[in-house]
Amino acid sequence: MKQPVVLVLTTLVVALQFLQGNTCLGQCPAKISFSLTAALRQPACVTELNLRGQNLELLPGKVEELQRLRLLFAHENHLRHLPDNLAQLDSLRVLFVNKNSLLDLPPAIGNLRRLRQLQIEQNLLTELPPSIGGLDSLRYLMSAYNNFTSLPEQVGQLTQLEYCDISHNQLLFLPASLGHLRRLRYVYLNDNKLQRLPARLEGLTQLEELNLSNNQLEELPASLGSCQNLKVLILSGNQLRALPNSLGKLQALEMLIVNDNQLTALPRSLRKLKKLKTVIVKQNAFTPAARRQAEAALPGVNLYF
Incomplete structure (x- = not known):
């Protein structure tokens, strides 16, 4: 049976109204914008905004209008602050603001519940806001080359985090909650001022690579031996006099680098x-007898003294 003419016309009118009202379907030439001004002319259209290297000193408050924005690249500019309402971009998945002059992050940045990748390295940041724990979709956190002296306990709420780079900062200690991050696979904490590690690290069951070089560590917690997926452990440039016997539990370990410490022997458990x-232990305090003992205990390992 044919539809009545009135019904057909009504359907067409509704469809036209929908297309006119929905800018993305009716008028959007592209989904990527390289100009903030152009993006704000059609805010409902833009899903990716690339502002890299445009000498920007600020982002306008109207950025909140980009409600479909998924990727924001604003790195290599001169930003000192981000607008507070940036935290209202509910669709944001990726945020690059590295290589700026940022002094802080929006207090409510934790509202970006869909954010998966946050790159804030090479700025002037001294702290992460406590709300960071709200980023429960975050998988990649790159924050090297800042001025962090500590991290908030709320970091332990980043349950999806897999990759964490906080190297080249001023960290003195780590929050105990770090040991709760069961999905962590790659952690880079080198070139800080760490004097100790959290006592309980057994929750880091997926950890594959851990770089703690160039800190001020004098000992390691025995719980490090519970990280049974750990393949690469880098401890160079610390003040270690001994390694815990629990390292003998690291059944996946392939490479151990402990240059520039104060070791006189390796644990027999290895x-x-x-x-x-591979075991690299250059610039330590091994005697010739200790070297021979290590070589005899690890005949199939490439040892570098």
Whole structure:
């Protein structure tokens, strides 16, 4: 049976009104914008905004109008602050603001519940706001080359975090909650001022690579031996006099680098590690007898003294 003419016309009118009202379907030439001015002319259209290297000193408050924005690249500019309402971009997945002059982050940045990647390295940041714990979709956190002296306990709420780079900062200690991040795979904490690690790290069951070089560590917690997926452990440039016997539990460990410490021996438990291929312990305090003992205990390992 044919539809009545009135019904057909009504359907067409509704469809036209929908297209006119929906800018993205009716008028959008592209989804990517390289100009903030152009993006704000059609805010409902833009899903990606690339403002890299445009000498920007600020982002206008109207950025909140870009409600469909998923990727924002604003790195290599001169930004000192981000607008508070940036935290209202509910669709944002990726935020690049590295290589600016940022002094702080919006207090409500934790409202970006869909954010997966946050790049804030090479800025002038001294702290992360406590709301950072609200980023429960965050998988990649890149924050090297800032001025952090500590991290908030709320970092332990980033349950999806897999990659964390907080190297080249001024960290003196780490929050105990760091040990709760069960999805962490790659952690870079090198070139800080860490004097100790959290006592309980057994929750880091997926950790594959840990770089703690160039800190001020004098000992390691025994719980480090519970990180059974750890493949690469870098401890160079600390003040370690001994390594814990619990390292013998790291059945996946392939490479151990402990240059520039104060070691006089390696733990005998390392002989249990069937996958261990390389141990680098240059610039330590091994006697010739200690070297021979290590070589005899680890015959299949490439040892570098």
